[in-house]
Amino acid sequence: MGRYLAPVLAGLLLLVLPGAAPAAEFSKKSLAFEVKVGPNGDQDCRIVADLYTPTGATKQDPVPAIMGTNGFGGSKDEFSKLGPSFAQRGYVFFAYSGLGFGNSGCKITLDDPDFDGKAGSQLVSFLGGTKAAEDGTKIDYVETDRPGDPRVGMIGGSYGGQIQFSIAGQDPRMDALVPQITWNDLAYSLTPNNTDLVKGVTYTTPGVSKLDWPTLFTAVGVQQGFQQAIQNQDPSHLGACPNFTDQVCQSLVTSALLGYPREDTLALLRHASVASYIAKIKIPTFLIQGQSDTLFNLNEAVATYKDLFAQGTPVKMLWRSAGHSGGSLGTRENDSTNLEKAYETRLALEWFDFYLRREGDAPALNFSFLRDWALPESGDAAPSVGATPTYPAGTDQQMFLSGTNELVGARDAVKPGTAQFAAVTGAPTGRGNGFTSAPGTADAPGTFATFTGAPLGENLDVVGIPRLTVKLSAPVHAATQGGDPGTKLVLFAKLQDVGPGGATPVLPRDQLSPVRVGDVTKPVTIDLPGISYRFKKGHQLRLVLTTSNAVNRTNNVAGPVTITADPASPNVLTVPKLGAQTGADGSGPSGTTPFSAATGAPAPQPAGSGAPRGTSRSSLPSSRRCVSRRRFTIRLRKAPKGDRHRSAVVTVNGKRARVLRRSKKTGRLRASVVLTGLPKGTFRVRVTIKTAKGRTLRAARTYRTCVPKKRR
Known part of the structure; x- marks a missing residue:
C-alpha cells in the first residue's frame, strides 16, 4: 500500500467525472469487395463489410485498425456494438461477413487458409491503402509500418477466432491477435479422441464422432445458404451440398454413419486448423477460451498455447466462463459498449493499446x-x-484407483480388486459433452465403473487438465481392434463432484472426454477435460468410465470390460492442484488475483515481448500500487518540435472527464484525475491530446482503486 501523491499543483487541468458521455465520434460506411480465393486463387467471391472510422483520422494523423469477422452462422452485424466502441477509442474497425455468411458470397470452407485466409489477406490490403472496394473507396488513414503494411490486429470468437490464424499464417502484415473460443484441431473438435495424442490434441487413432454439434452447424449453414440464394439472387451458395463445399458434406455424413473420421476427413479438417501451420504464427496472440464449452474445450487452447510458447511467439491465455455451451456472466465478464468496465474486454483493449499503439503497461504474458x-x-x-x-x-497431485470402486490418495493404500462393466451397442445413454446440459440422462446400469474418493478434508482447487492412466481388459475388442477403427473400444471418462448426503453428482461444466482405444492390451493414458473448479471440503471426487454417451457415436462392438486394481502397478488419476494465492484479491494485472507458479512450470515470457518500436508521447503515473491512486496527476510529454498541445480529452472507464482549467505557464498539459468516491475496482484511464498541427497523442493505463489504510 502506498501513500497519496502530493497535492495537485495550481494551474493543472481539473477533471471531474460526470455521467456517461461518448468518448469520441465515428462514422460508419458499408462496403463490398471482390476477392479471389482457392488453392490457385482463381475463384471469385464477394464480401460485404462495415468500416467504422474515428473522427479525426487522416492521412496526416493515421490510426491503427482492428478487424473482426463473425462466428458460425453470424455476420458483420455481430460487431454493431464492439466496432463503435473501438472507433470511439481511436481505432479504425473493419467488420466483415465471412464467406458463406451474412450476405457474403461463396460457400463455407471452415476457415481454410486457401479460401477464408486468402480472402482476409486481401482485406488487409484495403486497410493498407492498396485495394479498393467495389465502389472505388480507398483509405489512407490507417497507420502503416511501411507502404501497404497497416498496423492491424484482429478480434473475434469461434469461427471468427480461427480465421485470425488463417490470415496471420500467410500474411506477415498482421500485428496482434485476440482469438476467442476457437479450435486448435478441428478433427479433435468434431471427432475427439483423448488418447494416442501425438501433439496437443492431435491424435493417431481416429476419434469418436459427435452427433449434436455437427448436426446443428449443418442445419444453420444450409439454411443460410438457401436464404442468401433467394434473397440476394446468389447461386454461389447452392449445389449438391448447399452452402458447404462438397467435401465438407461428404465428411460430415460419413463421420456420422461410421462413428469415426476417415483419412480424407482428417485431412480436410486439419488443413483448416492452426495445429497444422502453428509454426507460421509469430505475432502476439491473446488466447481466450470458455470453460463452458463442449465444442472447443480448454484442452484446445492449451494445445495452441503450448506450441506458441515453445516456439517463442508472445502468448497470453485466459480461461473465461462463457463458451458455446453457456456460462455467460453478462457484462461482469465482457462489455461491448464499455470495454473498460469488464475484465475480458478490458484485457483485450489493453492488448491492442500496447501492441498496436504502444500505450499503457506491457501486458503480462x-x-x-x-x-x-x-x-x-x-x-x-x-x-x-x-x-x-x-x-x-x-501442481500434479496423484490419486489411485483401489479395489472395486475407490480413489485413494496414497499408493500404499491401494487394495486389489476389479470393476466390471460392458460395452453395448444400440441406444446411447449417459450425460455430458452436449451443446446443452441433459440432467435427466443417466448412465445405464452395467455400462460404467466408478471410483470415489473419501470426503475432502479441505477445499481442492483444480486448474488444468487432469490425466488418467489405466489398464483395461477387453477380450472381444482385443480380437477385433486390428481391423476397422469402428471395432475398437470406445470409452467416455469424466470427473464428478459428489456433495454430502448422497447429493446428485455434478459434472463440472458438463465436460467429459471421449476415447477410442487404439490397443486395449496396453495401458491407456486419457486426458480429461481441462477445468477450473473447486471441490469443496466434505465433497468427494468421483471418476467415471462409461461406454456410452447420448451425444456421441458409441461402440459398434459389444463386449465385457474390466479394470483391475493392482497395488504393484496401480492405475493413476493425476489432478493439477492450484497453488497459494500470493497477493490480495484484485491486486494482479488488470484487477486479477495472483497465484504462485506450479512446480516445474516454465519461466514466463517477458511482459510486452513482440511490441512495435516507439513509445507513447505521454506518460501516466505508475499503476503498481492501489491506495495512492485515488488521486493522481497526468504529465504529458512535450509536443513534437514546432507544435504545441491544443486540447485534451480524458476518460475513465469510457466516461469522459470535463476540463475546467488549463495551464498557461508551460507548453505542457497536466491533469488531475480524482477517483475518490468510485467503488473499489479496476479503472482504465485514457488521455487523447490534439496538437495545433492536427496530430493526435495518446496514453492509457489501468488502475486499481482500494480503501486506504487508516493512519495510526
Whole structure:
C-alpha cells in the first residue's frame, strides 16, 4: 500500500467525472469487395463489410485498425456494438461477413487458409491503402509500418477466432491477435479422441464422432445458404451440398454413419486448423477460451498455447466462463459498449493499446482463469480471475484407483480388486459433452465403473487438465481392434463432484472426454477435460468410465470390460492442484488475483515481448500500487518540435472527464484525475491530446482503486 501523491499543483487541468458521455465520434460506411480465393486463387467471391472510422483520422494523423469477422452462422452485424466502441477509442474497425455468411458470397470452407485466409489477406490490403472496394473507396488513414503494411490486429470468437490464424499464417502484415473460443484441431473438435495424442490434441487413432454439434452447424449453414440464394439472387451458395463445399458434406455424413473420421476427413479438417501451420504464427496472440464449452474445450487452447510458447511467439491465455455451451456472466465478464468496465474486454483493449499503439503497461504474458467459486457479489468479475506467470497453474497431485470402486490418495493404500462393466451397442445413454446440459440422462446400469474418493478434508482447487492412466481388459475388442477403427473400444471418462448426503453428482461444466482405444492390451493414458473448479471440503471426487454417451457415436462392438486394481502397478488419476494465492484479491494485472507458479512450470515470457518500436508521447503515473491512486496527476510529454498541445480529452472507464482549467505557464498539459468516491475496482484511464498541427497523442493505463489504510 502506498501513500497519496502530493497535492495537485495550481494551474493543472481539473477533471471531474460526470455521467456517461461518448468518448469520441465515428462514422460508419458499408462496403463490398471482390476477392479471389482457392488453392490457385482463381475463384471469385464477394464480401460485404462495415468500416467504422474515428473522427479525426487522416492521412496526416493515421490510426491503427482492428478487424473482426463473425462466428458460425453470424455476420458483420455481430460487431454493431464492439466496432463503435473501438472507433470511439481511436481505432479504425473493419467488420466483415465471412464467406458463406451474412450476405457474403461463396460457400463455407471452415476457415481454410486457401479460401477464408486468402480472402482476409486481401482485406488487409484495403486497410493498407492498396485495394479498393467495389465502389472505388480507398483509405489512407490507417497507420502503416511501411507502404501497404497497416498496423492491424484482429478480434473475434469461434469461427471468427480461427480465421485470425488463417490470415496471420500467410500474411506477415498482421500485428496482434485476440482469438476467442476457437479450435486448435478441428478433427479433435468434431471427432475427439483423448488418447494416442501425438501433439496437443492431435491424435493417431481416429476419434469418436459427435452427433449434436455437427448436426446443428449443418442445419444453420444450409439454411443460410438457401436464404442468401433467394434473397440476394446468389447461386454461389447452392449445389449438391448447399452452402458447404462438397467435401465438407461428404465428411460430415460419413463421420456420422461410421462413428469415426476417415483419412480424407482428417485431412480436410486439419488443413483448416492452426495445429497444422502453428509454426507460421509469430505475432502476439491473446488466447481466450470458455470453460463452458463442449465444442472447443480448454484442452484446445492449451494445445495452441503450448506450441506458441515453445516456439517463442508472445502468448497470453485466459480461461473465461462463457463458451458455446453457456456460462455467460453478462457484462461482469465482457462489455461491448464499455470495454473498460469488464475484465475480458478490458484485457483485450489493453492488448491492442500496447501492441498496436504502444500505450499503457506491457501486458503480462501469463495464464489467467476465472474461479467461479470466488465471484464477487456484483460488478466486474476480475478479482475472481486467478493468474499465474505461465501455464500450467496447478501442481500434479496423484490419486489411485483401489479395489472395486475407490480413489485413494496414497499408493500404499491401494487394495486389489476389479470393476466390471460392458460395452453395448444400440441406444446411447449417459450425460455430458452436449451443446446443452441433459440432467435427466443417466448412465445405464452395467455400462460404467466408478471410483470415489473419501470426503475432502479441505477445499481442492483444480486448474488444468487432469490425466488418467489405466489398464483395461477387453477380450472381444482385443480380437477385433486390428481391423476397422469402428471395432475398437470406445470409452467416455469424466470427473464428478459428489456433495454430502448422497447429493446428485455434478459434472463440472458438463465436460467429459471421449476415447477410442487404439490397443486395449496396453495401458491407456486419457486426458480429461481441462477445468477450473473447486471441490469443496466434505465433497468427494468421483471418476467415471462409461461406454456410452447420448451425444456421441458409441461402440459398434459389444463386449465385457474390466479394470483391475493392482497395488504393484496401480492405475493413476493425476489432478493439477492450484497453488497459494500470493497477493490480495484484485491486486494482479488488470484487477486479477495472483497465484504462485506450479512446480516445474516454465519461466514466463517477458511482459510486452513482440511490441512495435516507439513509445507513447505521454506518460501516466505508475499503476503498481492501489491506495495512492485515488488521486493522481497526468504529465504529458512535450509536443513534437514546432507544435504545441491544443486540447485534451480524458476518460475513465469510457466516461469522459470535463476540463475546467488549463495551464498557461508551460507548453505542457497536466491533469488531475480524482477517483475518490468510485467503488473499489479496476479503472482504465485514457488521455487523447490534439496538437495545433492536427496530430493526435495518446496514453492509457489501468488502475486499481482500494480503501486506504487508516493512519495510526
